[in-house]
Amino acid sequence: MSVLAGKELRIVGFLCNWCSYGGADTAGTARAVQPTDLRIIRVPCSGRVNPLFVLKALINGADGVLVSGCHPRDCHYSAGNYYARRRLEMLKQFLPVLGIDPARFEYTWVSASEGQRWKDVVTNFTNRIHDLGPAPKWEDVPAIYDLPKTLIDPARPLGCGEHPSLPELKQALKDALAEGLEGVLGWKKGFDAIHAEPVFMTTPEEIDELIWGPFNVHNLAVYLPQYKGRKIGVVVKGCDSKGVVELLAEKLIAREDVKIFGMGCNGTVSVGRILAKLPEGAKIDAVACRGNKITVTANGQDVEMTMAEVAQDKCRVCMHPSAVLSDVFVGNPTNAPEGDVDGRSPALRFLDDMTLEQRMGFWKGQMERCIACHACRGACPMCVCRDHCVSDARDPAWITQEDTVQQKLFFQLIHAQHLAGRCTGCSECERACPMDIPVFALKQQFGRMIKKIFGFGAGLDVNATPPLLTYQVEEPTIEERELA
């Protein structure tokens, strides 16, 4: 018998009003003897259980969380539990990346007449949590501040030379302006030669300043929703085009309003990796790109580096280097790598090799460094309600003003969970982070679970419905676990 026998743990239960709450009531009325650890929160339907409820409970110290609703086909609102099943299964498979044992969370179905089944469910789940013991506390795990150091070998050739089709692209943009387009989103040289800057070009002279190459790091799809209803163009790399596709699929922009211009991409740089090769505080005078080599002139000295040394991680494993959707595509498409490519970010690979406790320590260390600037949210093309973000809400207050690991991690979880099945993998959140926190790993973990369970990848099909916005009555890829 567990040494904790007789000692209560903190287990939170979300029970649907129409079935499971009635089942618990039936068990109580029948005076069925059950453990008393469960703290029940009554919800209208299991479909009302936002996965963030579960995450909030678990990262704030709950030892276990149980969700219970009506059996499939019996939901009072017809389909609430079908949606819940998809979300909760995805959530369960997501938890390990945070260092939370997925056994600490379960979902099940109990009807109002199933008092005995409720008793079995709550007894078995409580026993399981007692076997696991109290959940590890954030203050007890050692923080891990390390980041992966090894660079991933590029799965395709990376280059940075002048794109031969740039003049042709500029001409196509000028023609589009002459035909009535209000303006085109692109990039121009920024405050120095290794920084590009997004620009909304409305004149041929501005189009002459358009640049294309390894410094065009920003995903311009992020700006499209603010031009909704206006006829504009956008220049895209492959990863940007996936953002445009997802915005179209979710009807956040209209197809007839946006003209998409693409060219093949040979990879973009991590500005941080370039700066790391230069003397600290060096003033950059010029950059020359040829083939796969970049020469940065800083403080009057030439420093040579290769694209393989300084490319962004996502470009090393990119499977869509050319636009997946375009109205005008200039030049030859860039070939995608052949065969299977391990698309995991370095941080996700790092996390995959860790124990649960180490993962918790990893997020503790990373979130301790977070300054809550929310640049990750600002750079994300799919974070479309940023002016009304729930993380800023005070009623209900999802996040407090406390400067704690839990609050900062919970913001990241809100972001990641809202992107589940929608994130196109551009990793702009991570690029924008001034503290180099690998927050993309959280989105990638959700994306990987979505792929595994539903075989879905976001940003590839304007007619696709994200898997969490639909359901099947029978879910062949979800294997539910029986608690009773």
Ligand code: FES
């Ligand atoms: Fe019970 Fe929907 S009402 S799960």
